Amino acid sequence: MVNFWKKLKKPILILAPMANVTDAAFRGIIAKYGKPDVFWTEFVSANGLVSEGKNKLLADLKFSKKERPIVAQLFTGDPENLAKAAKLVTKLGFDGLDFNIGCPDRSIEKSGAGAVLIKNSKLAKELIRVMKANTRLPVSVKTRIGYAAIDLDWIKDLLEENLDALAIHLRTRKEMSGVPAHWELIPKIIELRDKISPGTLIIGNGDVATPKEAIEKCKKYKCDGVMIGRGIFGNPWLFSKKKKEVALAEKLKALIEHIRLFDKYFRGVKNFAVMKKHFKAYVSGFDNAKDLRIKLMGVNTAKEAGKIIRDFLVEV
Numbered sequence: 529m530v531n532f533w534k535k536l537k538k539p540i541l542i543l544a545p546m547a548n549v550t551d552a553a554f555r556g557i558i559a560k561y562g563k564p565d566v567f568w569t570e571f572v573s574a575n576g577l578v579s580e581g582k583n584k585l586l587a588d589l590k591f592s593k594k595e596r597p598i599v600a601q602l603f604t605g606d607p608e609n610l611a612k613a614a615k616l617v618t619k620l621g622f623d624g625l626d627f628n629i630g631c632p633d634r635s636i637e638k639s640g641a642g643a644v645l646i647k648n649s650k651l652a653k654e655l656i657r658v659m660k661a662n663t664r665l666p667v668s669v670k671t672r673i674g675y676a677a678i679d680l681d682w683i684k685d686l687l688e689e690n691l692d693a694l695a696i697h698l699r700t701r702k703e704m705s706g707v708p709a710h711w712e713l714i715p716k717i718i719e720l721r722d723k724i725s726p727g728t729l730i731i732g733n734g735d736v737a738t739p740k741e742a743i744e745k746c747k748k749y750k751c752d753g754v755m756i757g758r759g760i761f762g763n764p765w766l767f768s769k770k771k772k773e774v775a776l777a778e779k780l781k782a783l784i785e786h787i788r789l790f791d792k793y794f795r796g797v798k799n800f801a802v803m804k805k806h807f808k809a810y811v812s813g814f815d816n817a818k819d820l821r822i823k824l825m826g827v828n829t830a831k832e833a834g835k836i837i838r839d840f841l842v843e844v
Contacts, residue, residue, distance in 0.1 A: 531666045532566075532597040532623045533692045533729055539746035540753025541739050541767060542566045542695070542731060543760060545601050545628075545670070548802050552590040553789035557782060558760065559594045562768030565753070567591070567598040568670075571628045574604035574613035575639070587797045589620055599624035599668065603631060605640025605651065607658045614662040624692070625663050627656060629671040632701050643701040646675040649685045656689045666692035670733075673710060674700040683717055687724040694721075695731040695755055709734025714749035731755055739767055762809025776814050780841055783810040784834050791830035800828055807833075816840075 543550060543558065545568035555567050569589060576585045591598050600622040604610050614625060629652055631642035645652040660667050669691055674682055678700060686694055696717065698709035714732055721728050729752040736742050737759035745754050760766050764782055765774055783806070790803055804825055811821040820840050827833045 529664050531692060533666050533668075536565055536597075536753075538752050539743055540565045540729070540731065541742055542753060542755045543568060543767070544733060544755040544757035545570055545626075546757055547571060548798075549761075549805070551588065551790070551798075551802075552592070552595075552793050553786060554764075554806070555595050555598075556592060556789050557764045557786045558767070559592070561764040561782065562766055563594075564756075564767045565597075566624075567595045568626065568755075569598065569600045569622075571601045571603050571631060572613075572617075573641075574602045574610045575606060577602075577613040577616055578609050584797060587794060589617065589622075590793055591622070597623035599626045601626040601628050601670065602659075603628040603636060603641045604655070605645060607655055610655055610658050611662045614659050618663040618665055622665060624668060625659060625665045626668045626670055626695075627659055629669055629686075630697055630701075632704060643672060643675065646672065646679070646682055646701060649682065653685060653689060656686075656691070660689075668693035668695060670695040670697070672697045672699060672701055673713060676700065676702045678710065678713070680713070680716060680720065684720055684724065687721055687728060690725045691728050693729040693731055693752075695733055698732060698734040711735075711745060711749055714751050718750055729753065733757070762806065762812070777841055779810060780837050783807075784837050786810075787830045787833050787837075795830075800830065803830075803833070 541564050543564045547570050550570055572585055572588045576582060589600060600617045602613055617625060628642060629645045633642060636642035637644040669686055673696060698711055698713060699707060717730055721730055731753045732745060732751045733755040736745060736754050736756050742754035742756055786806060787803060807821060807824040811817050823836050824833055
């Protein structure tokens with residue numbers, strides 16, 4: 529199988545995985561209006577994928593061909609469940625498989641997964657090896673630069689696993705998003721990579737809102753690529769190389785399309801309230817945006833939301 533990572537031109541621009549944001553509906557809109565070099569799914573519980581409730585979780589692993597290359601991200605602290613989930617996800621036809629060792633959510637950490645694994649390098653390395661042994665896909669890891677403090681020995685431990693790519697949120701678990709990302713550490717990380725695992729791509733993450741900023745970071749710090757997260761909210765054109773200005777009508781029509789896709793993929797599976805964080809992002813910065821936003825926050829179906837937006841467009 530061809531390793532897609534090796535075919536990408538640098539700098540590599542990636543849409544960061546975000547829970548209840550980067551689902552198949554949102555990725556479908558982004559793929560249409562401004563596609564990044566790589567898509568990531570939301571993170572998915574490996575434990576859940578091998579449980580009786582797995583069918584509900586499989587909705588988070590839906591994707592279309594236009595989203596390729598796309599990487600599926602799993603989390604767990606259980607090697608046996610990871611082995612089974614990796615096999616299952618591989619069969620779904622993804623281009624890559626990623627292991628999350630960075631999520632700071634307390635409920636995830638209590639299950640022995642996410643960022644808490646930074647404190648257990650032995651288990652983290654075992655889990656990576658289990659993933660690699662149970663997939664034919666290229667394997668990557670998304671992590672942080674430490675738990676309570678910056679810990680480049682942790683990055684060294686990960687590089688020893690010869691990953692295809694290592695995406696690093698340049699803050700510790702303790703820092704969350706409360707301090708500027710430590711981009712100054714990237715040269716040291718690159719130096720470690722060159723000594724330990726020259727084939728591993730280094731992807732930086734943190735405080736980057738636009739592709740322009742991402743390219744500047746790659747030039748300055750010599751990383752292979754950058755993940756962009758929050759900058760995508762309400763702006764499916766973010767990664768577009770052509771689009772500069774977006775008219776209000778065009779933006780709201782994209783929102784209607786987004787709502788329809790969400791309804792198509794997730795009706796009866798996900799609560800429609802998930803869309804409301806997108807309403808806040810799309811509906812801002814124009815006359816009467818607040819009134820429209822208030823109306824949308826009160827709806828519970830795609831049909832209601834679509835009608836409210838279409839009525840608004842007739843009036844403007």
